[in-house]
Each structure stands twice: as C-alpha cells, then as structure tokens.
Amino acid sequence: xxxxxxxxxxxxxxxxxxxxxxxxxxxxxxxxxxxxxxxxxxxxxxxxxxxxxxxxxxxxxxxxxxxxxxxxxxxxxxxxxxxxxxxxxxxxxxxxxxxxxxxxxxxxxxxxxxxxxxxxxxxxxxxxxxxxxxxxxxxxxxxxxxxxxxxxxxxxxxxxxxxxxxxxxxxxxxxxxxxxxxxxxxxxxxxxxxxxxxxxxxxxxxxxxxxxxxxxxxxxxxxxxxxxxxxxxxxxxxxxxxxxxxxxxxxxxxxxxxxxxxxxxxxxxxxxxxxxxxxxxxxxxxx
Amino acid sequence: xxxxxxxxxxxxxxxxxxxxxxxxxxxxxxxxxxxxxxxxxxxxxxxxxxxxxxxxxxxxxxxxxxxxxxxxxxxxxxxxxxxxxxxxxxxxxxxxxxxxxxxxxxxxxxxxxxxxxxxxxxxxxxxxxxxxxxxxxxxxxxxxxxxxxxxxxxxxxxxxxxxxxxxxxxxxxxxxxxxxxxxxxxxxxxxxxxxxxxxxxxxxxxxxxxxxxxxxxxxxxxxxxxxxxxxxxxxxxxxxxxxxxxxxxxxxxxxxxxxxxxxxxxxxxxxxxxxxxxxxxxxxxxxxxxxxxxxxxxxxxxxxxxxxxxxxxxxxxxxxxxxxxxxxxxxxxxxxxxxxxxxxxxxxxx
Numbered sequence: 152x153x154x155x156x157x158x159x160x161x162x163x164x165x166x167x168x169x170x171x172x173x174x175x176x177x178x179x180x181x182x183x184x185x186x187x188x189x190x191x192x193x194x195x196x197x198x199x200x201x202x203x204x205x206x207x208x209x210x211x212x213x214x215x216x217x218x219x220x221x222x223x224x225x226x227x228x229x230x231x232x233x234x235x236x237x238x239x240x241x242x243x244x245x246x247x248x249x250x251x252x253x254x255x256x257x258x259x260x261x262x263x264x265x266x267x268x269x270x271x272x273x274x275x276x277x278x279x280x281x282x283x284x285x286x287x288x289x290x291x292x293x294x295x296x297x298x299x300x301x302x303x304x305x306x307x308x309x310x311x312x313x314x315x316x317x318x319x320x321x322x323x324x325x326x327x328x329x330x331x332x333x334x335x336x337x338x339x340x341x342x343x344x345x346x347x348x349x350x351x352x353x354x355x356x357x358x359x360x361x362x363x364x365x366x367x368x369x370x371x372x373x374x375x376x377x378x379x380x381x382x383x384x385x386x387x388x389x390x391x392x393x394x395x396x397x398x399x400x401x402x403x404x405x406x407x408x409x410x411x412x413x414x415x416x417x418x419x420x421x422x423x424x425x426x427x428x429x430x431x432x433x434x435x436x437x438x
Numbered sequence: 439x440x441x442x443x444x445x446x447x448x449x450x451x452x453x454x455x456x457x458x459x460x461x462x463x464x465x466x467x468x469x470x471x472x473x474x475x476x477x478x479x480x481x482x483x484x485x486x487x488x489x490x491x492x493x494x495x496x497x498x499x500x501x502x503x504x505x506x507x508x509x510x511x512x513x514x515x516x517x518x519x520x521x522x523x524x525x526x527x528x529x530x531x532x533x534x535x536x537x538x539x540x541x542x543x544x545x546x547x548x549x550x551x552x553x554x555x556x557x558x559x560x561x562x563x564x565x566x567x568x569x570x571x572x573x574x575x576x577x578x579x580x581x582x583x584x585x586x587x588x589x590x591x592x593x594x595x596x597x598x599x600x601x602x603x604x605x606x607x608x609x610x611x612x613x614x615x616x617x618x619x620x621x622x623x624x625x626x627x628x629x630x631x632x633x634x635x636x637x638x639x640x641x642x643x644x645x646x647x648x649x650x651x652x653x654x655x656x657x658x659x660x661x662x663x664x665x666x667x668x669x670x671x672x673x674x675x676x677x678x679x680x681x682x683x684x685x686x687x688x689x690x691x692x693x694x695x696x697x698x699x700x701x702x703x704x705x706x707x708x709x710x711x712x713x714x715x716x717x718x719x720x721x722x723x724x725x726x727x728x729x730x731x732x733x734x735x736x737x738x739x740x741x742x743x744x745x746x747x748x749x750x751x752x753x754x755x756x757x758x759x760x761x762x763x764x765x766x767x768x769x770x771x772x773x774x775x776x777x778x779x780x781x782x783x784x785x786x787x788x
Binding site: 218 | 580680687778
C-alpha cells in the first residue's frame with residue numbers, strides 16, 4: 152500500500168487550481184521510518200507528502216476549529232478516519248464544500264515494530280466511506296452497515312468476573328497522568344472547552360489522582376459511546392501506553408446491543424445513539 | 439573535599455543495589471504497560487535500574503509530585519479553618535536507583551527556581567533527604583542530545599553516586615557528594631574495593647568518549663541560544679507547531695517543567711487543595727479571571743515553551759531549562775521534537 156505519488160499529484164493540482172488553503176497529510180519523521188502529520192500550506196512542500204502502511208495517525212483530528220479554522224482543506228482519510236469525518240459532518244462541525252477528501256482503500260497500518268495494528272486485523276470498514284477521489288481497490292464487503300462485531304480482546308475482558316474487571320480498569324486509571332493527550336488526539340472531541348477542564352464549576356477537580364483520572368476517562372468514553380470509530384489515536388497518543396480502546400469498546404458493546412443498528416459513521420447523516428432518543432429505547436438496565 | 443571511588447564487577451553492583459533496597463526506602467524504575475516509572479520497591483527483582491532511557495519516566499515526580507495536597511480546610515459559621523495536610527509521603531530518607539544523568543541534571547536546574555523568590559520547603563526537604571544513584575548511559579537514544587547543551591555531562595555533579603560501566607568490564611562507583619560518600623561507605627565496602635581517582639580516570643574517560651560519539655543529534659548550543667534570543671516575532675514558530683494537538687504530554691513528562699495549577703476537591707464545607715502539573719501548551723494556561731488569554735494561539739504557546747526552555751531561564755538563572763533527554767519527543771502524540779523546533783527556528787534567524 153503506497154499512494155505517495157498519487158497523493159502528491161492530487162495535492163499539487165489542488166494548489167494549482169486554487170481549491171485549497173492547506174493540505175493535511177503525512178511526512179516521514181526525518182529520523183526513522185515512522186510518519187507524523189503535516190499541514191502543508193506552501194505548494195513547494197508537497198514533495199514531503201507520503202502515504203504507506205506507516206500512515207497511522209487519524210488526520211481528521213486537524214479538522215477541529217483550533218487547527219484549520221475557516222480554511223479550505225485537502226485531507227487524506229483511511230476507512231476508520233473517514234467514519235470519524237462522516238460523524239463530524241453529521242454533527243455540523245465541518246462543511247463538506249470546504250473539504251477535498253482523498254479516500255484510501257486501506258490495507259491496514261502497522262505499529263512501530265512493523266506489526267499490523269490490532270484494530271486493523273479486525274477492521275470491517277477498510278474503504279473510505281467519504282471521498283472525492285478514492286485510491287486503491289475496494290476490498291471487503293460492499294455493505295458494511297449493521298455488521299457490528301465484538302472485538303476479540305473485549306470478549307476476553309467480558310469473560311472476567313466483574314470484580315476482576317473493575318480491578319483491571321483501576322490499574323489503568325492509576326497509570327493515567329492526566330495529560331489529556333487522548334482527548335486532544337481524538338478526532339471526535341471537538342469542544343473548545345471540555346467539561347473536564349472547567350475550573351470555575353468544579354465538576355472535576357484538576358488534580359492527578361486515580362479518582363480524577365477515573366472521572367475524566369469515564370466522562371470522555373461516555374461521550375464517545377456509539378461514536379468511537381476505533382482509529383486508536385488516543386491509545387497511540389497515550390504516553391503511559393494505557394489500553395484505552397477497551398473503555399470505548401466496552402461501551403460500544405452495550406450501545407450496539409441496545410440502541411444502535413449501524414456502525415458509527417458508516418452512513419452519512421445517521422445520528423447515533425448519543426444524539427437520538429427513541430421511545431423504543433430499552434431502559435431495563437437502569438433499575 | 440575529595441570523595442572516594444570504588445571498583446567492582448556486575449555481581450558486586452547487584453549486591454550493592456540489593457543491600458540498598460534492603461536497608462533504605464528505595465525508588466527505582468518499575469515497568470508498567472511498557473513504561474518504567476520510579477516507584478517504591480522492596481526487592482531488587484521488581485525493578486530494573488538499567489531501564490532503557492527512552493522508556494523511563496523522569497524522577498521529577500518524586501520531588502514535585504503530579505499532584506500534591508497542600509492544605510485542608512473546613513468552612514464553619516465562625517470562619518474558615520485551614521490546616522496542614524497529612525504527612526508528606528515523600529519526606530523520609532530515601533535512595534533513588536537507576537536515575538538517568540539528564541534527570542539528575544533536571545533537578546539541579548529546578549533547584550534554582552525553587553530557591554528563588556518563594557522557597558518551596560517541601561521540595562527542599564525532599565531534595566535534602568534523597569540520595570540519587572545515577573548510572574552514566576552507554577549509548578544515546580534516538581532523541582537524546584544532552585552533550586550538546588550547556589552542562590558538562592562527563593563531570594556532572596548532580597547525582598550523589600555515579601555508576602560507570604567501564605570498558606574493561608569493571609564497574610566504577612564514584613561518590614559525588616557527602617550523602618553519596620556515606621551511602622557508598624556503608625553499603626558498598628563489602629562488595630567492592632577502593633581505587634584512587636587517577637587509576638580510574640582513564641576507564642571513565644574512555645567510556646564517556648564512546649558514549650559521546652553515539653549521538654545522532656548534535657547542535658552548537660551557544661549559536662542556537664544566541665539566535666533564539668532575538669527571534670520572538672519569527673513566523674517559523676507557526677510552522678513548527680502547526681501539527682501540535684495541544685495536549686500537555688510534553689510538559690508532564692519533562693524533567694524540568696515546573697508550572698503548576700491549584701485546584702480544590704470539595705465536599706460540602708470541607709475541601710483539600712491540590713497543587714498539580716500544568717502546561718503552557720494547555721489552551722487555558724494563565725487564563726485570567728477577566729477572560730483575557732495572553733497566548734490564545736497555539737504557536738504563541740509553543741513559542742513560550744521553546745523560548746522558556748532555551749532563552750528565558752538561561753537569562754534569569756544561568757542554566758538552560760531543557761536538559762536534552764528527548765522524553766517529550768518520544769511521548770508526543772505527533773512526535774514534535776524540541777531539538778528540531780529550536781534548531782529550525784534558530785536557522786531562520788538573520
């Protein structure tokens with residue numbers, strides 16, 4: 152999977168035609184084979200762009216207001232990234248006409264050691280669901296709606312007794328240093344002031360204690376219930392290497408069992424459980 | 439005052455470490471989720487004093503905790519009663535094993551700010567009561583650049599006991615302070631033999647030269663520092679920071695960042711006040727009560743970070759605030775390198 156040439160060509164044309172102000176893509180770090188995001192505003196920098204199985208970061212994160220406010224943006228999206236883009240479109244966070252989307256039919260990305268990422272091995276939406284141009288040959292099933300599947304490691308977690316599961320999650324919370332890298336790397340956390348950071352109305356105090364980490368991470372994962380697209384930006388960003396995806400996957404399992412028919416972000420305009428109220432919603436788990 | 443040097447072998451070093459763990463309150467790198475953090479250990483097998491530098495957290499939290507209780511209060515009809523918190527968990531006598539040179543240097547730099555203006559007595563007490571055993575690295579990691587900065591890594595005196603893996607397979611233990619001398623005398627004598635400074639010097643020098651030649655990153659510090667002093671309005675700051683996601687990770691893992699915020703954990707009329715890490719990359723950093731934000735844009739916050747590290751602190755206290763450990767680059771979600779930022783911005787100076 153290497154679309155470096157095509158992406159450079161597309162970006163150069165977009166700049167030449169005056170269609171975009173900034174192109175969001177990947178470049179190599181300059182010290183190893185890994186890649187980091189790059190925001191290109193000068194057409195002369197287009198040759199820096201690359202794309203291959205090391206293009207891991209979900210670039211939709213840069214469509215948040217603080218990064219590309221009022222700009223026309225060209226962006227590269229893989230399958231999971233495109234689902235988060237779809238959600239931002241549905242939630243009125245970005246305007247489609249301001250975007251030029253280079254969709255990728257993704258064959259999976261690899262971690263620093265060169266192994267395929269775990270979410271990629273179980274991916275069911277490899278092809279970009281939003282795009283102006285689609286690179287690669289679509290693979291996998293054509294209709295991906297409704298095909299929710301429990302993640303293998305969540306299954307392992309589910310088999311543990313409740314007390315053991317709680318103890319395991321507590322260990323995760325203890326490793327948190329409250330740096331908020333997970334939240335800032337999440338493409339779907341776009342609030343300009345997060346409720347967790349409110350310092351006047353102290354819903355959450357800012358101290359770094361296991362209890363505050365529990366509050367912050369749980370609140371965050373609840374806001375992503377039924378929205379998380381499993382891109383793993385949070386987990387890759389975490390300086391403590393906490394297995395954060397399990398929090399989201401745990402919620403997701405409940406959401407799909409009870410409220411939601413489709414995978415988050417696969418259908419344009421589909422508002423997930425977080426935004427939808429229905430009289431048919433089961434409430435048997437509340438009492 | 440001159441301090442003694444001992445020579446031993448690998449087994450002797452392990453015995454020295456084991457006897458420290460047995461006799462003293464010891465903190466050492468323990469692995470969790472792939473990272474090594476300094477925590478209290480009760481046996482040498484739990485920890486790895488030779489943990490790899492790129493995966494080891496700094497020792498700063500043992501002196502300036504991620505969150506520390508600073509007071510308790512109770513509001514009554516007669517007024518508010520303020521009291522001291524419970525005893526400081528880090529105030530006792532303790533030994534740190536496996537600290538890296540850059541971490542030890544970080545504390546030396548931090549001492550200046552903690553000895554200036556407001557004297558932080560908790561920090562002073564923790565510093566006084568801690569003996570730091572630090573082994574010199576044998577090889578630089580990808581983002582290390584300590585030898586390029588304004589301090590002498592070879593003759594660093596920021597630790598109490600220096601450990602060097604000699605090229606001859608021997609291990610040299612050198613006391614750097616009186617605390618270190620006492621620790622060596624009481625714990626090492628059985629496992630090592632005393633050696634004169636002149637006799638150990640060539641081995642130490644040879645090891646340092648091999649280490650110093652393993653660096654990927656090198657820069658001319660005086661030049662970079664000079665150029666950055668004069669570049670506040672550079673548009674380059676926007677370019678180097680445009681892909682920063684705006685989290686606090688770099689500051690939280692940094693061995694020298696020392697900004698903090700105050701927050702209360704309240705329950706009805708009682709509360710505990712905490713002092714916790716803050717970061718200049720945080721969008722609300724130094725946000726004022728009236729709503730004024732002195733650094734509303736991301737590049738301005740990055741400029742503050744880079745210049746505080748490489749210019750302001752040097753001007754005020756005489757030391758560079760960045761110690762070149764590379765922890766921020768490793769931890770950063772998008773791997774922004776402070777080395778690259780400083781050099782790239784400096785390279786555009788007139």
